[in-house]
Amino acid sequence: MKVFRNSKVIITLMIAALLVASGTTNVFAAKQEPKQKNIILATTTSTQDTGLLDVLIPIFEKETGYFVKTIAVGSGQAMAMGQKGEADVMLVHSPDAENKFVTDGFGVNRQLVMHNDFIIVGPADDPAKVKGIKSSAEAFKLIAKAEGLFLSRGDNSGTHAKEKTLWKKADINPVGHKWYQETGLGMGQTLNVAAEKKGYTLTDRGTYLAMKKNLNLDILVEGDSALLNIYHVIEVNADKWPKVNVAGAKAFADFMISKKTQNIIKTFGIDKYGSPLFFPDAGKNVEDLGK
């Protein structure tokens, strides 16, 4: 009979575990909350990897009572989610793709939030000798000529889109060359790969600064006006997708361009990295940036 009693004990334990687990927290209760409480924010990896959203989202949630589900992917994937109505609002940095997204009617109220800049980073010994070159396209030409290893995101993210326009400007098609490798990963991981393989890569300054301590990569090219990195907030068009949380998306967009948030963005990162990671731009014209 001992055996029988023991198996009863196991079953009792399991049921108890199940009850405790489902009772203490609301694993299954998510759908009982007000339907429009959840906002899906599709965003680029840089806003998460720098830690900016970890600061902003709790403030927004506390102020408004919304619950933000931040899905950090590349800008390309973020817009693909918006295009399918699987996100409510997007914080992205891929201006050309964004324009098309809005013109095609998938997004509304595209508003400028902030900028920083892209930089070309690489190993300190700099085999392609691009350090200090002013024009980013010129630097890309030198990298191609020297066949210096270049790590591309290869994931249709905002950074990848920028990189492709720079190659185009340099009149080079790098795809298929041995020295050009696509990681298909986020910015942070791509920087790790570049550091490990002693390669060049294009990165936003924010992610680079946030990760600098672990990287053996130097800033080689910076300051070119073609390297501006601009973030916009876009609300998904509810006419196309009735399930979109219109009010929530608008509240988030308003929050991002509010004076208080812009002030937080202005000082974010100074204590940790010595310089701000982003520059707030709400209400400005894109043409005036970087001047």
Added chain:
Amino acid sequence: MELIVQGIIKAFELIVSFDPEVLGITWLSLKVSGIATLISLFIGVSIGTVVALTNFYGKRLVISLINTGMGLPPVVVGLFVTILIWRNGPFGFLEILYTPSAIIIAQAIIATPIVMGISLAAIQNLPPNLRLQILSLGASRLQMVWVLIKEARLPLLAAIMAGFGGVISEVGASIMVGGNIKGYSRVLTTATVMETGKGNFDIAIALGIILLLLAFLVNLLLTQIQQRQRPR
């Protein structure tokens, strides 16, 4: 090497300081994977037993399918679950994408064939005369099945361990259907991926060590139960 030492120190710090975020992530991992394993246990053992005890046309094909399912790639499961439950998908009305419930569903799908395959083999492995003996002692069919399951409890507990081990360590599906949302659907594996991406290798290693510890403790508990019951 220095980094690993740093990671171990960090893990120790995070554990002894009861860091609330890490505690929350650990508890969620345990809860999500535990519930998923329990669900897979009920489905896996019942279907596994039925398939083992009945004879039908195409049985070998079904067993091959179950055994193939034991190697179901988590990312593929994640992809299909995402498409089925996102807003405009067939189960969109449930509104469970990017919730812990979605992770439970995906992990249960991953663990079920593992549990099913092992229980099937376990029941099939029992001496064939046992069934006749039990029935001849006057047991009903249901009682017979219950005795068989109890006879096979050693491999069945191994099935639980394999199922739980498969899902607690899984990352592909969890990140896709859970979204790795801070304080809500972030589990140990997805947090490890994110911290690696951020370049915080010490924290990533620490989370990895906590994951290993958790898996070890659960398996220790299950092994205790398993070995205590060894028939004498």
